[in-house]
Amino acid sequence: MAKIFGINTKISGKVGPLIYRQTRVGTVVSEAPAKPDIPLRTRRQMNIRTQWANLGAIFKLFSGMLRKGFEDLPAKMSVYNAFIQANLGVVKVYITRSTKLNGGAILAPYQITRGTLPSIVMTQTSSRLTKSSLNLGSLTISDTTTIGQLATAILTNNEGFEEFDQLTCFIGSQSVDSVTRTPRATIKGCKIILDPNDTTVLWSTVDKFGFSTVEGHLGTSSVVRDGAIAWVHSREDEGRGILKVSTQFLYVENSSLATYQTNTAIIASANSYGGINSAAVYLQPDLDAVAGA
Numbered sequence: 319m320a321k322i323f324g325i326n327t328k329i330s331g332k333v334g335p336l337i338y339r340q341t342r343v344g345t346v347v348s349e350a351p352a353k354p355d356i357p358l359r360t361r362r363q364m365n366i367r368t369q370w371a372n373l374g375a376i377f378k379l380f381s382g383m384l385r386k387g388f389e390d391l392p393a394k395m396s397v398y399n400a401f402i403q404a405n406l407g408v409v410k411v412y413i414t415r416s417t418k419l420n421g422g423a424i425l426a427p428y429q430i431t432r433g434t435l436p437s438i439v440m441t442q443t444s445s446r447l448t449k450s451s452l453n454l455g456s457l458t459i460s461d462t463t464t465i466g467q468l469a470t471a472i473l474t475n476n477e478g479f480e481e482f483d484q485l486t487c488f489i490g491s492q493s494v495d496s497v498t499r500t501p502r503a504t505i506k507g508c509k510i511i512l513d514p515n516d517t518t519v520l521w522s523t524v525d526k527f528g529f530s531t532v533e534g535h536l537g538t539s540s541v542v543r544d545g546a547i548a549w550v551h552s553r554e555d556e557g558r559g560i561l562k563v564s565t566q567f568l569y570v571e572n573s574s575l576a577t578y579q580t581n582t583a584i585i586a587s588a589n590s591y592g593g594i595n596s597a598a599v600y601l602q603p604d605l606d607a608v609a610g611a
Contacts, residue, residue, distance in 0.1 A: 365410075368587040370402070372411040372578070375423035377401050379505040380430070383488070386561040387550075389433040404429040411578050412587035413501075422500040424578045425490045425546045427570045433563035436478050438549045440569045448569055449537040450549050452476055452485075459531045463520045468529070469512040472536075483512045483553045487528035490546030492572050501574055505546070546570040 377384070377398055388400040405428045413422055439451035453475040457467060473479050486509040493502050508524040510516075520529060528547060530539035538547060551564040577583065 364588040364591070365584070366406065367591055368412045368584055369406055369410055371415065371418045371587065372413045372424055372426070373402055373405055373428070375413070375418055375421075376425070376428060376503070376505075379423060379490075379503060380488075380507075383486075383505075383507045384430060386552075387431040387433075387563060389560065389563060400432070401428075401430070404432060410584075411575070412583040413578060414587050414590035416590060417500055420495075420498055420500040421502060422495075423503040424501055424575060425492050425503045425505075425568065425570050425572045426575055427546075427568050429565070429567050430488065430548060431550050431563045431566045433552075433565055435551050435553065435562050435564040437565050438551060440548070443533060443537075446541045447532045447538050448542050448547055449532040449535045452536040452549070454531055454534055454536060457531065459520065459529060461519070461521055465510050465516040465518045465520050465523065466514050468510065468520055469516065470514045473512060473514065479512060479551070480553065481512055481514065483551060485510050485512065486550045486552065487524065488546070488548045488550070488568070489525060489528050490568065490570070492544040492546075492574055494574075501578075542569065542571045544572055544574070546572070 384397055384401065386397070388397055388404075391397070391400055409426045409428060411424050411426045413424060441449050441451075443449050452472055454468075454471045455475040457463070457471040459468065469481075472485070473481065486507055488505055488507050490503060490505045493504075494500070495502055506525070508528065510520070510524060510529075526539050528538060528549070530537055532538065536549065546568040548566045548568050550566050553562045555562055
């Protein structure tokens with residue numbers, strides 16, 4: 319700090335790296351306090367922040383299809399916040415800021431709905447097809463099967479289903495952009511109403527991939543490869559004006575997933591958000607526990 323004379327005596331405030339102050343003894347100049355180029359955050363803060371990117375990207379892919387996917391939310395909690403709360407720290411996936419800005423996302427076994435209806439269980443057969451717990455009895459779905467026939471099979475062979483319930487199938491696909499090499503994901507949904515009198519041809523309305531017969535149950539027509547699937551049971555409660563849903567998680571087979579769960583992935587993601595300062599060595603020893611948990 320120093321007292322100065324001359325033309326600078328009328329300056330006040332910050333000029334470049336210097337701060338000028340007018341005092342009763344004259345103009346005093348001092349150096350502005352140095353600020354770190356990279357904000358230092360704790361390991362816990364960066365672990366959370368780096369998970370948000372992929373969670374937000376995946377939620378966006380549903381394009382509003384999860385609008386009522388979580389039952390009995392507090393008045394001020396959005397479905398988005400419920401989705402983040404359900405998955406943060408459970409399945410840890412790390413993408414960089416540039417990946418997110420380029421529309422990238424990684425399919426992961428996130429929870430997509432939460433409710434009071436029984437969950438639809440998903441298992442893999444010896445031929446690697448995905449089979450749901452929805453028993454179809456003697457029905458074998460073909461290109462002539464109607465929605466009514468499938469509805470009758472589900473209602474007859476499964477407890478907890480009622481006429482006019484809804485069955486939704488979410489189908490995800492993972493790919494890599496051929497130009498930017500950004501990992502890209504898509505999610506589409508198709509649904510039927512369990513109306514035994516509906517004569518509409520099933521496959522004219524929904525995707526055959528998620529509405530086929532596997533060992534007497536509803537399942538996939540082919541192997542889930544670099545993709546995801548989930549079936550959700552929902553019911554409109556007209557008296558209360560709410561939607562009841564089954565609690566479901568995405569079933570995922572994704573060869574890209576493991577790459578975005580490593581120490582390298584979390585460091586790259588954290589650095590892209592200005593999180594890990596090379597001087598802050600104390601942030602790094604626990605990365606194995608963070609990324610591998």
